[in-house]
Amino acid sequence: MTVDKNNFFRKATLQICGHLEIEDAMQALLRFLREVMPVTTIFLQDYDYGYNAMRSIAYANQTECGKLDLLTPLSKVAQETAGDVPTHQDVFLFEDPQAFSVSREMLKFHNIEATSLIAMLIRSKEILLGSLVFITKGEQKFKDEHLKLLLLLKEPLAIAVSNTLKHREILKLKDVCADDNRYLHGELRRLSGDEIIGANFGLKDVMENVQLVAALDSPVLLLGETGVGKDVIANSIHYSSSRSKGPFVSVNCGAIPDTLIDSELFGHEKGAFTGALTQKRGRFERANKGTIFLDEIGELPPHAQVRMLSVLQNKEIERVGGSRPIQVDVRIIAATHRNLEEMIRSGQFREDLWFRINVFPVMIPPLRQRREDIPALVNHFIERKSKELKLWTSSKLAIDAIDRLIAYRWPGNVRELENVVERALILNKDGLLKFDQFIAAQQEKKPPALLGHENEPVNLDEIIAMHIQKVLKMTNGKVHGEEGAAELMGINPSTLRNRMNKLGIPFGRNAM
Numbered sequence: 001m002t003v004d005k006n007n008f009f010r011k012a013t014l015q016i017c018g019h020l021e022i023e024d025a026m027q028a029l030l031r032f033l034r035e036v037m038p039v040t041t042i043f044l045q046d047y048d049y050g051y052n053a054m055r056s057i058a059y060a061n062q063t064e065c066g067k068l069d070l071l072t073p074l075s076k077v078a079q080e081t082a083g084d085v086p087t088h089q090d091v092f093l094f095e096d097p098q099a100f101s102v103s104r105e106m107l108k109f110h111n112i113e114a115t116s117l118i119a120m121l122i123r124s125k126e127i128l129l130g131s132l133v134f135i136t137k138g139e140q141k142f143k144d145e146h147l148k149l150l151l152l153l154k155e156p157l158a159i160a161v162s163n164t165l166k167h168r169e170i171l172k173l174k175d176v177c178a179d180d181n182r183y184l185h186g187e188l189r190r191l192s193g194d195e196i197i198g199a200n201f202g203l204k205d206v207m208e209n210v211q212l213v214a215a216l217d218s219p220v221l222l223l224g225e226t227g228v229g230k231d232v233i234a235n236s237i238h239y240s241s242s243r244s245k246g247p248f249v250s251v252n253c254g255a256i257p258d259t260l261i262d263s264e265l266f267g268h269e270k271g272a273f274t275g276a277l278t279q280k281r282g283r284f285e286r287a288n289k290g291t292i293f294l295d296e297i298g299e300l301p302p303h304a305q306v307r308m309l310s311v312l313q314n315k316e317i318e319r320v321g322g323s324r325p326i327q328v329d330v331r332i333i334a335a336t337h338r339n340l341e342e343m344i345r346s347g348q349f350r351e352d353l354w355f356r357i358n359v360f361p362v363m364i365p366p367l368r369q370r371r372e373d374i375p376a377l378v379n380h381f382i383e384r385k386s387k388e389l390k391l392w393t394s395s396k397l398a399i400d401a402i403d404r405l406i407a408y409r410w411p412g413n414v415r416e417l418e419n420v421v422e423r424a425l426i427l428n429k430d431g432l433l434k435f436d437q438f439i440a441a442q443q444e445k446k447p448p449a450l451l452g453h454e455n456e457p458v459n460l461d462e463i464i465a466m467h468i469q470k471v472l473k474m475t476n477g478k479v480h481g482e483e484g485a486a487e488l489m490g491i492n493p494s495t496l497r498n499r500m501n502k503l504g505i506p507f508g509r510n511a512m
Contacts, residue, residue: 202370246290272321
């Protein structure tokens with residue numbers, strides 16, 4: 001039968017390129033080829049030098065097709081033959097497959113009968129990608145004219161196989177990345193979510209609030225001084241919620257330049273501005289189905305506050321330079337050490353955004369107000385930092401070390417304590433951690449008038465808090481109105497509430 005080569009090439013190429021999966025393309029090609037040659041099965045395979053075995057990648061016959069990842073062990077003789085690939089020839093006709101060691105062992109392994117076969121080496125830029133094996137059984141056999149026809153399809157088949165192998169590599173890398181992501185999430189949860197030091201003592205009230213709000217999707221606002229561990233509490237909320245299997249994306253709003261904040265949070269389209277060479281997903285898109293932690297939200301510039309409000313209201317974003325809204329399912333946890341209500345009065349923060357994020361505020365007390373947690377925190381940091389610094393010798397605390405640490409005010413809170421422990425471990429020479437060189441100077445800075453009252457606070461915020469609490473006891477918790485705490489103290493009720501909110505003093509009669 002005479003075959004029009006141009007027409008054959010065009011139709012065969014349509015079959016090869018008309019399917020996304022290689023096994024479907026192989027089956028479509030097989031059904032087309034049966035009109036001109038007696039092919040019954042096609043295999044895609046590759047010689048794996050690492051295992052000295054033939055790896056089957058895909059197969060197709062008239063009734064079925066599928067992916068494979070199957071290694072066929074080869075004898076020593078077959079290994080030498082399979083590994084010795086000729087550079088001058090791409091297609092081979094085997095009129096007697098049993099006479100060739102590789103084909104004999106492959107056919108036996110797959111339990112396939114064959115009266116003849118054609119093997120086509122698939123190359124891309126002189127790199128051998130694998131081989132396609134065309135098999136026939138029965139009375140008919142392949143002839144030289146069939147070999148010549150298949151040789152016409154060398155380039156489209158090489159493209160199809162190359163794309164398949166690259167796609168498989170991407171899928172493997174995706175699985176590896178997913179596995180790494182699960183591991184890193186586990187490590188992050190272990191370090192920040194599961195180990196809340198002070199959960200049963202100084203942070204007991206905070207953790208009770210965490211358990212209340214974690215099961216919901218309501219926005220949470222974490223309040224507290226710098227270094228108190230707002231990021232740790234945010235992690236705990238996320239990993240205690242139904243979104244724990246989703247991403248946890250942390251953003252320090254104060255660390256991103258104003259000109260880049262929109263791009264970082266919401267992404268940008270290609271060509272949106274100078275340097276935008278590709279499309280970029282923002283942090284909100286990356287946090288889809290999970291949680292985004294907006295640390296230092298008070299540092300957001302006005303234009304970003306407007307876009308943030310739109311996200312909270314409509315659950316959608318627009319990339320910079322884009323016009324299509326993108327739906328996002330994100331739980332927002334915000335944090336700040338600043339007084340946002342004062343920022344609203346000064347025009348630095350939007351009041352409507354404040355109402356949106358202040359659904360469930362959680363005040364995290366400074367370390368000086370939960371000194372009972374210091375021993376456990378010190379022990380935790382010694383263990384963790386010793387591993388990070390690869391210090392195999394154990395370090396012990398001097399007899400009065402904890403007393404010194406408890407007596408210190410810790411203006412930098414837990415973060416300062418962590419740094420102090422790390423520095424002590426680095427400089428430790430005799431095996432005893434004393435911390436003298438770090439906190440002795442600060443401990444000696446007490447005002448002379450208060451030296452006779454060791455239990456009396458010297459920090460201004462603590463003194464103010466004690467005074468407010470005393471007045472609130474006198475008024476049975478009443479803040480506003482006649483004979484309320486604000487009237488007795490001679491200040492505006494809203495000013496008093498702002499001060500109480502900053503100091504973590506609860507409102508209302510039931511709070512007393």
